Amino acid sequence: MKIYTKSGDKGETSLVAGVRVPKFADRVEAYGTCDEANSQIGLALSLLPATDAWQELQDVFHVIQTKLFHVGAELATPEGKKVGWPIKEEDVTFLEEQIDKLDAGLPPLTNFILPGGHPAAAAFHVARTVVRRAERKAVHVAQQEQVNPAVVKYLNRLSDYLFVVARHVNKETGGVEKTLHE
Template identity: 85%
Template sequence: MKIYTKSGDKGETSLVSGVRVPKHADRVEAYGTCDEANSAIGLALSLLPDGEAWNELRGVFHIVQTKLFHIGAELATPEGKTVGWPIRDEDVQFLEEQIDKLDATLPPLSNFILPGGHPAAAAFHVARTVVRRAERKAVLVSSQEQLNAAVVKYLNRLSDYLFVVARWVNRNTGQAEQHLHEQGTD
């Protein structure tokens, strides 16, 4: 099988059902943004330090990246068609459990923090913003046609998880969080 098909050379692509749509269609934008988010997460993971201490986090992200593929499949499936692995509320709950687990080890937030610190933490912040964009695109799709509500919930929770992961990575690599400099203070 060749990697190129030439079928998209005129600005169209196929949804899961085979229906051809413009590459700028809202569904295509939504699942394409999930693909970007998945790649951003992969980059962030590649920047984590080596060692066993990071294996559990890598394992959680293996699940997360798989779920992002599933969300992409849901977004690429037109209304009225079914997908083999729908996102469920249990998937959202899994993320909430991961957030609570990591957040319990972090100091409480007293003000906004600036993205940055360890390269992996900074990359998780970038992934968070891409997931937020994917969420906005999924909300747009859901305003136009029926979409599994768990998709938007999952993307919303995933961006929260990525924020907490970035903080956790900074803490566990000895990087101080940079707080927003409020106007009028030194």
């Protein structure tokens, strides 16, 4: 199978079930932003120190990146078509549990923090902002068509998780967490 099909050369692409839409369609923007977020997460993970200490986090992100792929698949599925891997409330709960686990080991927030510190932490902050954009685009689609409410919740929690991961990475690597200058 060739990687190129030439079917998109005129500015259209196919949603799940073969429905053709312009490449700028809201659903395409939403699932494309999920793909961008997934790639950014992969970049952030690649910047973590190459030690066994990060294996548990890597394993959690393997689940998350798979679920984010499923979120994109849901957003690429037009209303009325069957979704292959639906996001469920238990997926949202998984993220909440991971947030609580990491947050318990972090100093309390007393001020806004600026993205940065260790390169992996900074990359997780970028991933967080891309996920927030994906969330906004998913909400926009949901205002026009039926979208599984768990998709929007998942993206919301994922951005929260990425924030906590960035803080965790800075804590564990000695990365400096700067606050707003007052």
